[in-house]
Amino acid sequence: MAMAYLAWRLARRSCPSSLQVTSFPVVQLHMNRTAMRASQKDFENSMNQVKLLKKDPGNEVKLKLYALYKQATEGPCNMPKPGVFDLINKAKWDAWNALGSLPKEAARQNYVDLVSSLSPSLESSSQVEPGTDRKSTGFETLVVTSEDGITKIMFNRPKKKNAINTEMYHEIMRALKAASKDDSIITVLTGNGDYYSSGNDLTNFTDIPPGGVEEKAKNNAVLLREFVGCFIDFPKPLIAVVNGPAVGISVTLLGLFDAVYASDRATFHTPFSHLGQSPEGCSSYTFPKIMSPAKALRISKEVIRKREREKLHAVNAEECNVLQGRWLSDECTNAVVNFLSRKSKL
Ligand SMILES: CCCCCCCCCCC/C=C/C(=O)SCCNC(=O)CCNC(=O)[C@H](O)C(C)(C)COP(=O)(O)OP(=O)(O)OC[C@H]1O[C@@H](n2cnc3c(N)ncnc32)[C@H](O)[C@@H]1OP(=O)(O)O
Numbered sequence: 001m002a003m004a005y006l007a008w009r010l011a012r013r014s015c016p017s018s019l020q021v022t023s024f025p026v027v028q029l030h031m032n033r034t035a036m037r038a039s040q041k042d043f044e045n046s047m048n049q050v051k052l053l054k055k056d057p058g059n060e061v062k063l064k065l066y067a068l069y070k071q072a073t074e075g076p077c078n079m080p081k082p083g084v085f086d087l088i089n090k091a092k093w094d095a096w097n098a099l100g101s102l103p104k105e106a107a108r109q110n111y112v113d114l115v116s117s118l119s120p121s122l123e124s125s126s127q128v129e130p131g132t133d134r135k136s137t138g139f140e141t142l143v144v145t146s147e148d149g150i151t152k153i154m155f156n157r158p159k160k161k162n163a164i165n166t167e168m169y170h171e172i173m174r175a176l177k178a179a180s181k182d183d184s185i186i187t188v189l190t191g192n193g194d195y196y197s198s199g200n201d202l203t204n205f206t207d208i209p210p211g212g213v214e215e216k217a218k219n220n221a222v223l224l225r226e227f228v229g230c231f232i233d234f235p236k237p238l239i240a241v242v243n244g245p246a247v248g249i250s251v252t253l254l255g256l257f258d259a260v261y262a263s264d265r266a267t268f269h270t271p272f273s274h275l276g277q278s279p280e281g282c283s284s285y286t287f288p289k290i291m292s293p294a295k296a297l298r299i300s301k302e303v304i305r306k307r308e309r310e311k312l313h314a315v316n317a318e319e320c321n322v323l324q325g326r327w328l329s330d331e332c333t334n335a336v337v338n339f340l341s342r343k344s345k346l
């Protein structure tokens with residue numbers, strides 16, 4: 001995969017904490033044609049698929065499809081603003097105008113991704129042409145496709161900013177295990193919608209089992225260790241296409257990727273202290289350590305990762321043990337309650 005150029009981007013965020021996100025190598029979003037940009041044919045296929053939708057996707061999705069279609073074909077909104085009483089055209093104008101200067105290619109990719117995320121209502125009716133994406137079904141929170149030697153795992157909870165709930169942790173592990181064995185050469189992770197991922201779903205803290213919060217913390221430490229372990233052990237070049245804001249574990253894991261593409265809408269935020277938590281995803285090891293361009297070739301990755309795998313697993317185990325205690329702290333509980341109650345969630 002031809003790397004465009006490696007740009008160091010200081011991903012310092014005004015985290016309300018002493019901890020600053022360190023910089024890590026990201027590749028400016030000049031996507032490789034084969035790898036990530038939806039082709040004109042994909043775009044046309046998606047337009048046809050929309051006509052085959054069995055279920056009305058709702059006005060919000062239709063407006064988004066309209067806006068992305070206009071942005072992909074005409075560029076930034078060039079229509080005069082309709083009057084306030086022209087409700088339908090005003091809604092369409094607002095949707096298109098909200099895309100700002102999003103490049104046509106990105107709008108085309110987002111259109112294709114949005115249509116593919118509607119795929120459950122398409123499956124029964126779409127005439128998917130032979131040789132196009134082989135879409136893996138059986139995922140609720142992901143869209144997994146494989147084409148041209150690339151397996152793409154797309155987080156697909158856009159309404160929740162691709163927050164990772166327990167189901168999604170398990171599905172990402174399952175998708176990675178399948179990708180490690182399929183005939184693809186590289187694996188790409190990206191997000192559907194305007195966010196890459198807002199990290200751990202904070203409602204994971206709410207459904208406390210009969211065994212109490214200590215048991216929940218213990219079980220989630222095991223889940224987290226297994227989840228991060230899948231990234232440590234992933235054998236193929238692993239690429240992140242950060243299509244928008246990334247928070248928490250979706251950022252800390254990036255240190256285990258071989259390359260990170262960041263769009264100009266990408267931001268990186270690790271609110272450990274703000275949430276009363278501590279590093280995870282091996283970031284307490286990888287972030288300080290990252291000095292050079294990430295490794296992309298499979299053999300060199302094995303040579304480098306082999307030396308570190310044991311150390312990384314030890315770091316992962318230590319992080320999970322510390323986090324298990326942090327999840328029981330007042331700081332963490334207060335932070336989660338504040339978030340979930342801010343929209344009368346509790
Ligand atoms: C007892 C032990 C249990 C332990 C369980 C732990 C399991 C493993 C943990 C591994 C360690 C990982 C750590 C992390 O990832 S820490 C980071 C966690 N993420 C956050 O703190 C981000 C929280 N979200 C936000 O701050 C904002 O939503 C955000 C800035 C991302 C976007 O703001 P915006 O205003 O643009 O949008 P909304 O807030 O309206 O969001 C839209 C809807 O999406 C919901 N949402 C978004 N992010 C999350 C999230 N992380 N968890 C849950 N829900 C989320 C939001 O509530 C809105 O939903 P509604 O439309 O229904 O209101």
